[in-house]
Amino acid sequence: MSRVPPVDREFLDRARARQDRLTKPPGSLGRLEEAGVRLAAIQRTERPRLGPGAVVVAAADHGVTAEGVSAYPAEVTPQMVLNFLAGGAAINQIAHAAGAEVYVLDVGVNGPEFPAHERLIPARVRPGTGNLVREPAMSPAEAMAALQAGENAARRAVSEGATLLAAGDMGIGNTTAAAALTAALLGLPASEVTGRGTGVDDAAYARKLAVVERAIARAAAELGDLAKADPLDVAAQLGGLEIVAAAGVFLAAAAAGLPVVTDGFPVTAGALLAARLEPNLKDYLFAGHRSVEPGHARQLEALGLEPLLDLELRLGEGTGAVLAFPVLRAAAAVLACMATFDEAGVSEG
Numbered sequence: 001m002s003r004v005p006p007v008d009r010e011f012l013d014r015a016r017a018r019q020d021r022l023t024k025p026p027g028s029l030g031r032l033e034e035a036g037v038r039l040a041a042i043q044r045t046e047r048p049r050l051g052p053g054a055v056v057v058a059a060a061d062h063g064v065t066a067e068g069v070s071a072y073p074a075e076v077t078p079q080m081v082l083n084f085l086a087g088g089a090a091i092n093q094i095a096h097a098a099g100a101e102v103y104v105l106d107v108g109v110n111g112p113e114f115p116a117h118e119r120l121i122p123a124r125v126r127p128g129t130g131n132l133v134r135e136p137a138m139s140p141a142e143a144m145a146a147l148q149a150g151e152n153a154a155r156r157a158v159s160e161g162a163t164l165l166a167a168g169d170m171g172i173g174n175t176t177a178a179a180a181l182t183a184a185l186l187g188l189p190a191s192e193v194t195g196r197g198t199g200v201d202d203a204a205y206a207r208k209l210a211v212v213e214r215a216i217a218r219a220a221a222e223l224g225d226l227a228k229a230d231p232l233d234v235a236a237q238l239g240g241l242e243i244v245a246a247a248g249v250f251l252a253a254a255a256a257g258l259p260v261v262t263d264g265f266p267v268t269a270g271a272l273l274a275a276r277l278e279p280n281l282k283d284y285l286f287a288g289h290r291s292v293e294p295g296h297a298r299q300l301e302a303l304g305l306e307p308l309l310d311l312e313l314r315l316g317e318g319t320g321a322v323l324a325f326p327v328l329r330a331a332a333a334v335l336a337c338m339a340t341f342d343e344a345g346v347s348e349g
Contacts, residue, residue: 001147001148001151001251001277001278002151002248002251002252002254002255002278003255003278004251004254004255004278004280004281004283004284005255005280006280006283007038007041007042007044007280007283007284008041008044009041011040011041011043011044011045011046012037012038012040012041014040014046015036015037015040015041015046015048015335016037018046018335018340019033019036019037019335021340021341021342022334022335022338022339022340022341023338023339023340023341023344023346024338025349029334031306031308032327032330032331032334033331033334033335035286035308035327035328035331036048036331036332036334036335037335038259038283038286039259039328039331039332039335040335041283042257042258042259042283042284043257044257046335047335047336047337048332048335048336049163049332049333049336050163050164050259050325050328050329050332051161051163052099052100052101052161052162052163053095053098053099053100053101053162053163053164053165053166053322053325054100054101054102054103054157054160054162054164054165054166055091055095055100055101055102055103055165055166055167055168055318055321055322056103056105056121056150056153056154056157056165056166056167056168056245056246056249056318057084057091057102057103057104057105057167057168057169057170057317057318058105058107058149058150058153058167058168058169058170058241058242058243058245058246058249059077059080059081059084059104059105059106059107059108059109059169059170059171059242060077060106060107060108060109060128060129060146060170060171060174060240060241060242060245061074061077061108061109061110061111061127061128061129061171061172061173062074062128062129062132062137062171062172062173062174062176062177062240063128063129063130063131063132063137063173064129064131064132064133064173064176064177064211064215065172065173066131067131067133067176067207067208067211068204068207069173069176069197069200069204069207069208069211070172070173070176070197070198070200071197071198071199071200071204072172072198073172074110074128074172074173076172077109077110077111077170077171077172078109078110078111078112078114080170081104081106081109081114081170082114084102084104084170084317085104085114085117085119085120089317090315090317090319091168091317091318091319091322094319094322094323095318095322098322098323098325098326099325099326100166100322100325101119101157101160101162102119102318103119103120103121103153103156103157104117104119104120104121105121105123105149105150105153105242105245106120106121106122106123106124107123107124107125107146107149107150107241107242107244107245108124108125108126108127108128108129108146108171108240108241108242109124109127109128110127110128111127121149121152121153121156123149123152123153123245125138125142125145125146125149125241126138126142126241128241129177129239129240129241132176132177132180132215132218132219132237132238133211133214133215133218134218136219136222136236136237137177137235137236137237137238137239137240137241138236138239138241138244139236140232140233140236142236142241143232143233143235143236143239143244144232146241146242146244146245146248147232147244147245147247147248147251148248149245149248150167150244150245150246150247150248150249150250150251150252150270151248151249151251151252152248152252153245153248153249154248154249154250154251154252154253154256155252155256157253158252158253158256158258162253162258163258164258164259164260164261164325164328165249165253165258165259165260165261166260166261166262166263166267166288166318166321166322166325167245167246167249167250167260167262167263167267167270167271167318167321168263168267168316168317168318168319168321168322169242169243169246169263169264169266169267169270169316169317169318170242170316170317171240171241171242171266172198173240174240174242174243174266174316175195175197175198175265175266175293176194176197176208176211176212176215177238177239177240177243177266177269178239178240178243178265178266178268178269178295179193179194179195179208179212179265179295180212180215180216180219180238180239181234181235181238181239181243181269181272181273182265182269182272182295182298182299183212183216183295184216184219184220184226184227184234184237184238185226185227185231185234185272185273185276186227186272186298186299186302187226187227188298190209190212190213190216191209192294192295192298193294193295193298193299194208194209194212194294194295195265195292195293195294195295196208197293215238216238218237219234219237219238222237223237231273231276231277232244232273232277235247235273239269239273240266242266242270243266243267243269243270243273244270244273245270246266246267246269246270246271246274247270247271247273247274247277248274249270250262250270250271250274250281250284250285251274251277251278251281253284254278254280254281254284254285258284259284259286259328260281260284260285260286261285261286261287261288261321261322261324261325261328262285262286262287262288262300262303262305262321263288263289263316263317263318263319263320263321264289264291264293264296264313264314264315264316264320265291265293265295265296265299265316266316267316267318267321268287268291268296268299268300268303269299271285271299271303272299272302272303275303282303282304285303285305286305286308286324286328287300287303287305287306287307287308288307288308288309288320288321288322288323288324289307289308289309289310289311289313289320289321289323289324290307290309290310291313291314291320292312292313292314293314308324308327308328309323309324309327311323
């Protein structure tokens with residue numbers, strides 16, 4: 001597993017001092033200022049710069065769909081992978097507008113192998129998870145393999161020029177796994193973190209909530225107190241292959257010194273898992289947006305993150321994370337390129 005070094009606190013102080021000397025009233029750019037300071041600390045410079053971005057969209061299927069927890073059939077997962085590779089999905093359009101490359105990581109799709117593609121990373125650990133109500137989602141060894149697949153995908157993106165990185169997700173049924181994993185890691189009741197996902201009706205939502213509760217009870221019978229158990233063991237019981245792979249994306253990118261951006265509920269479950277495995281990760285994390293899923297706010301609270309955007313998104317794919325890339329580039333540019341009062345010859349108030 002990638003090890004993430006702490007950021008240099010000296011650069012935090014130096015960047016804040018420079019931020020306070022820029023030609024504007026102190027604090028007038030709001031949270032953009034703190035984002036710039038954090039980027040400076042990550043890059044160990046007073047003048048941070050951000051260039052191309054990338055998003056790794058991890059895809060996998062979920063055995064729990066057999067319980068009727070989703071409004072869409074499982075066949076949509078492989079169909080959407082082909083759509084990503086053809087450039088027809090929302091993430092493709094948003095990434096193009098935001099200056100980001102899209103990589104598609106097949107870490108657990110249930111179906112035939114996909115044809116070779118320059119942006120496809122084949123690393124299928126198994127063809128979907130087990131039904132987490134009735135059995136572990138995966139073995140601990142499979143969880144580690146999924147984590148490593150995400151790490152390797154991130155390393156490829158970095159080697160090909162990415163200067164900031166996000167994870168995206170595709171997997172019918174994955175908000176059920178994300179709810180179970182989030183509730184387990186945070187010690188929360190299922191009702192506080194389980195939402196409607198793709199938009200299920202009242203009857204399906206009640207069924208979904210019961211599924212999450214039963215899955216947590218089954219895992220607790222095996223591991224004991226889930227909030228205190230080994231996080232990767234909990235993920236093996238309750239997570240998704242793409243959720244664990246997202247954790248690997250965050251860990252490897254941060255280990256390489258890049259800022260990393262969370263997306264919606266399933267991806268932020270991966271960030272929560274990664275932060276439990278490597279606490280220093282939090283210094284590198286930015287929240288791209290706040291999803292309408294109720295559990296997402298609890299995840300962000302646990303990670304100490306404020307979202308850069310709040311657009312009522314609930315699609316996934318990395319869309320909310322990549323939409324925030326230009327905001328982070330602007331935060332870096334303000335700190336790096338604005339003149340100070342002394343440099344511009346502007347009188348201070």
